Amino acid sequence: xxxxxxxxxxxxxxxxIGLFGLLWLSHLLRxxxxxxxxxxxxxxxxxxxxxxxxxxxPVPQALVLTGIVVAxxxxxxxxxxxxxxxxxxxxxSLEGERASREGGPE
Amino acid sequence: xxxxxRALAIIGVCLAFTGVLASSIWTISGNPAPVDLAxxxxxNLDRSGVEHPVTAVLLNFRSYDTLLEIGVLVxxxxxxxxxxxxxxxxxxxxxxxxxxxxALQRWFVPLMLVLAGYLLWAGADRPGGAFQAGAVxxxxxxxxxxxxxxxxxxxxxxxxxxxxxxGFTVFLLVAVASAIGGEAFLAYPPGMTKTLIVVIESVLxxxxxxxxxxxxxxxxxxxAEDPEEGxxx
Numbered sequence: 561x562x563x564x565x566x567x568x569x570x571x572x573x574x575x576x577i578g579l580f581g582l583l584w585l586s587h588l589l590r591x592x593x594x595x596x597x598x599x600x601x602x603x604x605x606x607x608x609x610x611x612x613x614x615x616x617x618p619v620p621q622a623l624v625l626t627g628i629v630v631a632x633x634x635x636x637x638x639x640x641x642x643x644x645x646x647x648x649x650x651x652x653s654l655e656g657e658r659a660s661r662e663g664g665p666e
Numbered sequence: 667x668x669x670x671x672r673a674l675a676i677i678g679v680c681l682a683f684t685g686v687l688a689s690s691i692w693t694i695s696g697n698p699a700p701v702d703l704a705x706x707x708x709x710n711l712d713r714s715g716v717e718h719p720v721t722a723v724l725l726n727f728r729s730y731d732t733l734l735e736i737g738v739l740v741x742x743x744x745x746x747x748x749x750x751x752x753x754x755x756x757x758x759x760x761x762x763x764x765x766x767x768x769a770l771q772r773w774f775v776p777l778m779l780v781l782a783g784y785l786l787w788a789g790a791d792r793p794g795g796a797f798q799a800g801a802v803x804x805x806x807x808x809x810x811x812x813x814x815x816x817x818x819x820x821x822x823x824x825x826x827x828x829x830x831x832x833g834f835t836v837f838l839l840v841a842v843a844s845a846i847g848g849e850a851f852l853a854y855p856p857g858m859t860k861t862l863i864v865v866i867e868s869v870l871x872x873x874x875x876x877x878x879x880x881x882x883x884x885x886x887x888x889x890a891e892d893p894e895e896g897x898x899x
Contacts, residue, residue: 568691576684583676605687609695610704619703622723626735629797629874633742636881640746 567608574601586653588642592635599631715859717791724795725863729852733841736834736870743830743877746884764813771813778806786871790860796867800874807879826880833873837866 574597581594603624610617646652707719707727714722724732782802789795840862841852849855854862 562695565691565695568695569688572684572687572691575687576680579683580676580680583679584673605691609691610699617704618707618719619723619728622720622728623731625720625724625797626731630735630738632801633739633877633881636878637742637746640749640881640884644749 564608564611568605571601571604571606571608574598574604577601588645588652588654589639592638592642596631596635599627603627713859715854715863716789718789718793718795720793721789721795721863725866726854726859729837729841732870733834733837733852736837736873739874739877740830740834743880746881747826749884767813771809775806775810778802778809782806782871782875786867789867790864796870797874799867799871800878803871803875804878804882807875808882811879811883826876829876830873830880832876833866833870836869840866 578594578596578598578601581597582591585591585594606620606624606627607616610620649655704719707723710727711717711719711722714726716722716725782799785794785802786796786799787794789798840854844853844855845851847855
């Protein structure tokens with residue numbers, strides 16, 4: 561079990577945890593956080609798996625850096641959209657799902 | 667009953683997903699890579715104009731990715747601004763009149779501006795670069811906004827649009843100019859590589875900071891119906 565394998569398997573675990581949160585939680589902000597955890601798992605796999613002379617490989621590191629910035633922008637846009645949705649509908653979960661357990665406004 | 671069945675199904679799906687992912691990682695880690703990218707990179711680092719390998723990949727060897735990325739950021743910023751309810755992106759109710767925050771801000775803002783400039787310049791030969799500098803710049807803007815500094819340039823007008831589009835425009839201009847000049851798309855002319863990278867990084871820093879700040883402030887402002895909303899943004 562090398563260190564790179566440990567990192568990337570931890571990344572796979574994070575992906576699984578994030579997927580569970582995305583499917584199980586109904587509050588939109590929690591879904592967003594779970595999605596971000598999933599993305600962090602992907603980044604961890606991409607940085608951890610390729611190793612070069614004892615350090616991380618710079619090429620996937622640069623790709624992950626690009627991905628992090630895009631993820632931040634997408635998360636901020638999602639928060640803006642969620643707040644707009646909340647203002648318009650007064651709900652914190654999507655229609656069609658059961659009423660949110662987290663105590664959103666009725 | 668239905669809920670526990672649903673939980674079981676979701677747990678099963680997640681376990682299967684994690685298992686497939688882990689087993690594919692296990693397979694990949696056993697095979698050696700067909701191309702040694704890092705070796706290729708360190709051989710060609712002299713021609714890139716910068717000394718740090720990550721910056722060389724971001725701004726020279728894979729600058730296409732960075733161009734697309736700033737394009738995505740600009741689109742996200744535009745979408746965020748168009749979600750804003752009012753013409754003014756400033757919300758006077760969000761500004762605190764905390765004297766402690768104000769005093770802290772007078773110390774921190776110049777320091778953070780200097781730090782952003784340092785990070786931008788340090789990207790040439792150590793970790794740093796446009797994205798880190800842009801993030802620090804955006805954090806400075808968030809601090810200034812919370813402290814109640816007037817930020818008239820954030821109104822949706824010409825200045826904001828120019829600031830949002832500046833990085834993408836300059837990057838695209840350089841790319842198209844090099845394509846017209848007979849080189850490949852996005853290939854910098856030899857001899858001007860360092861200058862071009864510094865110029866592109868500077869405008870990218872400005873644009874990234876503007877996009878992040880615009881997304882921060884463009885969450886819909888609160889109205890009279892639900893007074894508890896808006897205190898959290």
